Amino acid sequence: MAKEFPKVSFVIIDSVVELPNVRIDRLQGAGGQLPGRHDGGAWPARRGKVGFVGGMDIPLIRSFQCGYEQGAKYANPKVEVIAER
Secondary structure, three states: OOOOOOOOOEEEEOOOOOOOOEEEEOOOOHHHHHHHHHHHHOHHHHHOEEEEEOOOOOHHHHHHHHHHHHHHHHHOOOOEEEEEO
8 A cells, every 4th residue: 555655654563664655663562452442342341351361471472461451441441351371
């Protein structure tokens, strides 16, 4: 799309496109926000709880978890996120 519309500015997250109208953004935790928002608004969250299983305690997973929790709270401010890494 950036090639087709050279006068439009684009942002790409966690990838590389070498064009003058594309800016690269590395948003830590952003990947977890969308699933968190989904789960926070899903049926189980109406009961007040959702779960997160990260698998490993490493910076990438902690960052994803942070985004997940923020997304879940955005969709349902009263939801409790039960997390395990």
